[in-house]
Amino acid sequence: AQSVTQLDSQVPVFEEAPVELRCNYSSSVSVYLFWYVQYPNQGLQLLLKYLSGSTLVKGINGFEAEFNKSQTSFHLRKPSVHISDTAEYFCAVVGGTSYGKLTFGQGTILTVHP
Amino acid sequence: GAVVSQHPSWVICKSGTSVKIECRSLDFQATTMFWYRQFPKQSLMLMATSNEGSKATYEQGVEKDKFLINHASLTLSTLTVTSAHPEDSSFYICSAGRTSGSNNEQFFGPGTRLTVL
Numbered sequence: 001a002q003s004v005t006q007l008d009s010q011v012p013v014f015e016e017a018p019v020e021l022r023c024n025y026s027s028s029v030s031v032y033l034f035w036y037v038q039y040p041n042q043g044l045q046l047l048l049k050y051l052s053g054s055t056l057v058k059g060i061n062g063f064e065a066e067f068n069k070s071q072t073s074f075h076l077r078k079p080s081v082h083i084s085d086t087a088e089y090f091c092a093v094v095g096g097t098s099y100g101k102l103t104f105g106q107g108t109i110l111t112v113h114p
Numbered sequence: 115g116a117v118v119s120q121h122p123s124w125v126i127c128k129s130g131t132s133v134k135i136e137c138r139s140l141d142f143q144a145t146t147m148f149w150y151r152q153f154p155k156q157s158l159m160l161m162a163t164s165n166e167g168s169k170a171t172y173e174q175g176v177e178k179d180k181f182l183i184n185h186a187s188l189t190l191s192t193l194t195v196t197s198a199h200p201e202d203s204s205f206y207i208c209s210a211g212r213t214s215g216s217n218n219e220q221f222f223g224p225g226t227r228l229t230v231l
Contacts, residue, residue, distance in 0.1 A: 036222075043118075043207050043222040044158075090157060102148075102209075102220065104157045 002027040002095045006105035014113050015083055021076040021108045023091030033074040034092040034102070035065055044090065050074065061085070086112045117141055118210045120223035127198055128231055135193045135226045137208030143188035144210035148220060149181075152205040164191045198230045 007022040025031060032051050036044040048059025055067040065076045074091060091105040117140040127133050137147055145166050150158040162172045162183050170183035180202075182194040191210075195202055205227050209220040 041205075041225070041227065043120075043224040044209075045222070046219070049219070101160060101163065102158075103160075106157045 002031065002093045002103045004091050004093050004103055004105035006089075006091055006108050008108050009106065010109045010111070012111045012113060013081055016080045018079050019077065019081050019085075019110065021089050021091075021110065023074045023076065023105055025072050025074065025091070025093045027072075027093060027095055029095050032094045033065075033067060034094075035059065035063070035074070035076050036090045036092060037061075038088045038090065038107075040087075047076070047089075081110070081112045083112050083114060085110060116212060116219075116221045118208065118221045118223040120206075120208055120226050122226060123224060124227040124229075126229045126231065129199050130197055132194055132196045133198055133228060135195075135206055135208075135228075137191045137193070137210070137223050139189045139210040139212075139221070142210070142212050144191075144212060145188060146211040147185060147191040148209045148211070149183060149191075149193050150207045150209070152207060152225075154205075158207060161193075195228065198228070200230045203228055203230045 003026045005024045013019050034049045035047040038044050047063050048057045050057045050067045058064045063078050088107045088109050090107050092102045119138045121136045147164045149161045151161050152158045160173050161176045162170045164170045164183045164185040166185045166188050172178045185191040205225050207225040209222045211220050
């Protein structure tokens with residue numbers, strides 16, 4: 001079984017500042033890792049994913065994440081945030097033997113202030 | 115491409131009635147669809163995995179007789195909440211799985227807000 005922990009439930013930040021949303025996972029098998037964004041009353045949109053290869057993954061809207069196997073982490077970063085980045089962000093994992101069954105973290109609400 | 119729709123987007127019903135939610139993959143075929151439930155200020159919890167032409171696989175603790183899932187075609191899965199009660203009020207989100215080579219990805223619908231009075 002897999003589990004995901006997002007260490008911060010809320011992250012306030014000022015516009016144009018950098019941000020890091022933290023995600024740690026546990027799994028006994030190899031994993032695929034994802035970050036999703038959810039705007040109010042909407043479904044989820046994929047920001048980026050790590051399947052294999054380079055541990056630094058670049059996604060949409062200027063976000064990137066780095067897979068660190070030794071620390072079992074997959075932190076999401078953006079060097080300069082915008083007001084429009086205000087949303088809830090979910091880290092998710094799929095275990096190597098359980099295709100499709102996403103396990104989500106608790107979510108991090110990012111609030112960008114002007 | 116890879117658009118998933120849900121209908122209705124929101125529904126209010128009386129306690130004891132049944133509600134059907136549709137999930138459609140609009141521009142691709144999905145042999146597997148997933149149903150999630152999200153309570154306010156909480157994460158998504160997988161309820162069941164729906165495979166076209168076969169019975170759904172429910173997660174532990176999810177009542178299969180209460181949450182009926184039908185995946186009759188490669189583009190449509192339905193979730194019926196039978197005899198709904200106020201505690202069933204939640205945001206229900208479906209996703210459709212698409213395989214492209216060795217790349218598997220889920221695409222999420224916009225969600226359905228269910229309120230049971």
